[in-house]
Amino acid sequence: MHRIIVLDSIAQEGLDILDAEPGVEYDVRTGLKGEELRQALSEYDGAILRSGVKITPESVAGNTRLKAIVRAGVGTDNIDKPAATRQGIVVMNTPTGNTVSTAEHAFALMMSLSRNIAAANQSLVEGRWDRKLYMGSQLAGKTLGIVGMGRIGREVASRAKAFEMRVVGYDPFLTEEQAMKLGIEYAATVDDLLPQIDYLTVHTPLTPETTNLVSKANLDKLKPGVRLINAARGGIYDEEALLEGLESGKIGGVALDVFPNEPCIDSPLFGRPNVICTPHLGASTEEAQTQVAVEGIHLLINFLKTGEIRHAVNVAALDPKTLADMKGFLNVAHRLGVLLAQWHGSGISSVSLNYRGEIASKSTQLLTSAFCAGLLENALEEEVNVINAEVLLRDRGIDLVAQQHHEMGSFTSSMTVEVSGADRTVKASGALLGHNMPRLVMLDDHRLESYLDGKLLIFTHADVPGIIGRVGTVFGQHNVNIGQMAVGRAGGKPGGRAVGVLNLDGVPSQAALDEVQAIEAIDHVCVIELPPADQLPAWLQN
Ligand SMILES: NC(=O)C1=CN([C@@H]2O[C@H](COP(=O)(O)OP(=O)(O)OC[C@H]3O[C@@H](n4cnc5c(N)ncnc54)[C@H](O)[C@@H]3O)[C@@H](O)[C@H]2O)C=CC1
Ligand SMILES: O=C(O)CCC(=O)C(=O)O
Numbered sequence: 001m002h003r004i005i006v007l008d009s010i011a012q013e014g015l016d017i018l019d020a021e022p023g024v025e026y027d028v029r030t031g032l033k034g035e036e037l038r039q040a041l042s043e044y045d046g047a048i049l050r051s052g053v054k055i056t057p058e059s060v061a062g063n064t065r066l067k068a069i070v071r072a073g074v075g076t077d078n079i080d081k082p083a084a085t086r087q088g089i090v091v092m093n094t095p096t097g098n099t100v101s102t103a104e105h106a107f108a109l110m111m112s113l114s115r116n117i118a119a120a121n122q123s124l125v126e127g128r129w130d131r132k133l134y135m136g137s138q139l140a141g142k143t144l145g146i147v148g149m150g151r152i153g154r155e156v157a158s159r160a161k162a163f164e165m166r167v168v169g170y171d172p173f174l175t176e177e178q179a180m181k182l183g184i185e186y187a188a189t190v191d192d193l194l195p196q197i198d199y200l201t202v203h204t205p206l207t208p209e210t211t212n213l214v215s216k217a218n219l220d221k222l223k224p225g226v227r228l229i230n231a232a233r234g235g236i237y238d239e240e241a242l243l244e245g246l247e248s249g250k251i252g253g254v255a256l257d258v259f260p261n262e263p264c265i266d267s268p269l270f271g272r273p274n275v276i277c278t279p280h281l282g283a284s285t286e287e288a289q290t291q292v293a294v295e296g297i298h299l300l301i302n303f304l305k306t307g308e309i310r311h312a313v314n315v316a317a318l319d320p321k322t323l324a325d326m327k328g329f330l331n332v333a334h335r336l337g338v339l340l341a342q343w344h345g346s347g348i349s350s351v352s353l354n355y356r357g358e359i360a361s362k363s364t365q366l367l368t369s370a371f372c373a374g375l376l377e378n379a380l381e382e383e384v385n386v387i388n389a390e391v392l393l394r395d396r397g398i399d400l401v402a403q404q405h406h407e408m409g410s411f412t413s414s415m416t417v418e419v420s421g422a423d424r425t426v427k428a429s430g431a432l433l434g435h436n437m438p439r440l441v442m443l444d445d446h447r448l449e450s451y452l453d454g455k456l457l458i459f460t461h462a463d464v465p466g467i468i469g470r471v472g473t474v475f476g477q478h479n480v481n482i483g484q485m486a487v488g489r490a491g492g493k494p495g496g497r498a499v500g501v502l503n504l505d506g507v508p509s510q511a512a513l514d515e516v517q518a519i520e521a522i523d524h525v526c527v528i529e530l531p532p533a534d535q536l537p538a539w540l541q542n
Helices: 012-020 034-041 081-086 099-115 117-125 151-162 176-182 190-196 216-221 239-248 286-306 320-344 364-376 389-395 467-477 510-518
Strands: 002-006 024-028 046-049 068-071 090-093 143-147 166-170 199-202 226-230 251-256 275-277 350-357 399-405 413-421 424-433 437-443 446-451 455-462 482-489 497-504 522-529
Touching: 002 012, 002 286, 012 024, 012 286, 046 286, 068 286, 081 090, 081 389, 090 286, 099 117, 099 151, 099 199, 099 226, 099 251, 099 275, 099 286, 143 151, 143 190, 151 166, 151 176, 166 190, 190 216, 216 239, 239 251, 286 320, 320 364, 320 413, 320 424, 320 437, 320 522, 350 364, 364 389, 364 399, 364 413, 389 399, 437 482, 437 497, 446 497, 455 467, 455 510, 467 482, 467 497, 467 510, 510 522
Parallel strands: 002 024, 002 046, 046 068, 068 090, 143 166, 143 199, 199 226, 226 251, 251 275, 350 399
Antiparallel strands: 350 413, 413 424, 424 437, 437 446, 446 482, 455 497, 455 522, 482 497
16 A cells, blocks of 8 residues: 655645545645654655645655655755655656746736736725826836746746737747747846846746846846846845845836745735735646646656656656566666675775666666665665665765666676775676576676576686585585576686586575685685565565
8 A cells, every 4th residue: 555645735636536546545734844744754655745845854864665755836945855865765746737827927927017906906995096106017018038948937938929028038048049939039148138128037946046146236237117026936036135126216116926935924025015925826726736736646656656757856757668678677787786785795985887788778877776776775774776876875985887888798788887995896797588587697707697586605716627516515415405506717718717606595504604615726605695586676566
């Protein structure tokens, strides 16, 4: 049974899907924070929220159950993504569900500013008929600057054009050619845009580059009387600069839907003439809320039931077909990780992966994560999976490089991993027989073909006659059954070094191992435990 926690109020249509979904149970628990939130999250597999809840590092600390957090909306700035990633939690959002509603809200703010709708309404209901006081300004013929020409910015642009406005856009990903196609003018920088515009609206995330995009330092770049709208994130305009600009008359009006700290019920901007504020209502329409709730719930259910990752903001996307297609090789990668962690031992400082053949054209990033998960999982207290493995590995100062070679080697697809550190370098190659039989096909420089499951005894030795028989005799005397056996020679040539890999039915006693180690031609003996053949890590089980 997958358990889902709904942390903010979401549209009933989303809850209806949860009600109808077999194998899923959910609770709506809003208003949680601090320890109560941490405790609650540890009891669920998935969580869905809007902007009303903050997921901090403390909220997910020690959580080994939660696998996914879905933001029913666009901005994931209320979720500490590095903390979620470290904890192995995928964070997804619903990027398109509220685009049009938010664009409409920004537009509504711009129109209300132009025609003093809010103040005129207030004055009238207070008993005044102030027609002179609320002289407005027409939008047609005016210039609108849009910073952030993503989904919402583009919707605002097309509406502004319908209102016969001239539109100038800036976005680091906007080219002159794209601007032309959109029927707008291109600005190469924000500074180029500011002096030309009568209205400014921003549709970017809050980043170091967008913080204080309008500040005291650049107020003088603005046209006198400019009207500013922000329905993106609080902090993109410096509120003190807005106050200064309003007071001096440089700024003709300000409309804000978002604030640096929300909820915000007190601000020096509230109640000022030419200022309109709404409490983060951009996405608050029935249509947008239905869409983000339905989409968000589907994302969560699909992830929990099939492993599908869509619209993730902290990991690469993974569709069910790719996952099914790569499952066998992900299993190989994970098992190689578990094997090399034990074959190398402690002190690993670098890992180098090489993908060869057909697999090199697939999502090798995911295979690398699966390998890292295997390498780390027995060493770490915390839960390791494909979401957090690479971060956890790099956190430990381990260098990681991966290369792809599209030409085939001896196998249609294979991967080779070299692990170094503490004056030791070990290497292993894995391949897949059929679609679900992982095989070890090289260990250090020894070619072989060994099963990659259960209990292995690996021993390196001089390539001389009689070694295999003597090892078999020792295990026979100690009642340890050998299920499979593979041997390989360094460079494939006789008379040099060789390796033996035995798949055992039980773990040999120390006495048996001592006897094997005592055989003069044998120099290194190591017992390695891999997952049984039919056991997949939890993150591969869907
Ligand atoms: N008020 C509300 O209720 C809502 C607010 N939002 C906010 O609106 C913002 C935009 O949302 P979408 O258009 O859906 O996102 P988007 O990802 O489609 O577009 C964002 C655009 O900002 C651009 N950008 C990033 N850094 C920039 C910079 N330094 N200068 C100029 N452009 C930059 C990106 O290149 C991208 O094109 C988000 O921050 C989101 O959180 C979204 C939905 C509802
Ligand atoms: O959930 C909400 O209403 C806020 C929407 C929003 O800001 C977003 O989607 O980024």
